[in-house]
Amino acid sequence: MTAALVAGLLAGYGIALPVGAVAAYLVALTARTSLRIGAAAALGVATADGLYALVAVVGGSSLAPLLAPAAAPLRLVSALVLLALAAHGTYTAVRRHRRPQAAAGAVNTPPGPLRAYLGLVGITLLNPLTVIYFAALVLGTRTAEAPGVLEQAVFVLAAFTASASWQLLLAGGGALLGRALTGPRGRLGTALAAGALITAFAIDLLVRGGP
Template sequence: MSGALVSGLLAGLGIAMPVGAVGTYLVAVTARTNLRTGAGAALGVATADGLYALLAVAGGAALVPVLRPVLVPLRIVSGVVLLALAVHAAVKAVARHRARAGTGPAREQTPLGPRRAYLGFLGITLMNPLTVVYFTALVMGGQGASLTDLPRQSVFVAAAFAASAAWQLLLASGGALLGRSLTGDLGRLLTATASSALIAALAVQLLASVTPP
């Protein structure tokens, strides 16, 4: 049982720690809203990782050929969505900064709440079925022998979710600290545009890397 726990924790960290466009967007959203919203977004990402870990231990290698035909379309959709989000965030930040010019500080509006953030980030992360391929490779390549029954499989999935959630919440906490340290309008404008540029660059890189399966 301890082997399944350790394997799940390592697998969850392995898929969560590389900070790509979704992780960058998570930090940016938390910086301009609040930690509750960021936590909702973080748990959305972790839920997707947990669901894909569950699919991997439940379906194993049989899922890979089923998913292969949709890998490229979903990665393209994911890249386009992230690019659109980056552009939208930058435009909104510039418009908000111009509206405030000469009027003094104003209370930051946060229409994106924890529930919407959770569902939005869950959807974005589910667009990357390579996650289930990653978990399947781990399960079939070396961990399959230790995941022979339902209790061990459940521990593996729960540990993978917990590890991913812990890392994503750490990113959200960093975004909250960043948001509190940049309370001025100019600071928030620069942070929003810089993060949008980074997200857009990562999204373009994702689209450029798409090759037929």
């Protein structure tokens, strides 16, 4: 039981701590909306990580070989989605900065908590290497005796909790950033920086095939 708990926490933090495109998007989303929406989005990321942990711990040794042929097309789709997010965020920020009054009605409509939650679930699920990461972790720590249902549940819940704690921390940082950068230029700079960072991660995903 304790081993499954520790393994799940390590797995959750191991996949959540590296700051990637999803983390950048989460911080930028919270900065331009609210902590409530950012927290919902953070739980969406953690939910996807928890689902991947569940698939990995149940799938076992057959998971990674089955996903290998689909890794390349899924990686391409993931990069395209990231590029679309970066382009949309940059366009929205520039339009709001140039035409604040006209953009106040149509552009400045933030997503609700449910939409933010579901959106981040989908974005995070597009990363196939997350599944392979969890599968490799389970294979590396599995003993001769297969883990029981209770141990599997503890592993998944621990991974979800670890990921959720870190994503909520990022959302809190985004909320503080949004309060600090209340001016039009500050919000424009934040949005442009986030768009550039997400674009860089998407290009790196295509070039190097990394997560």
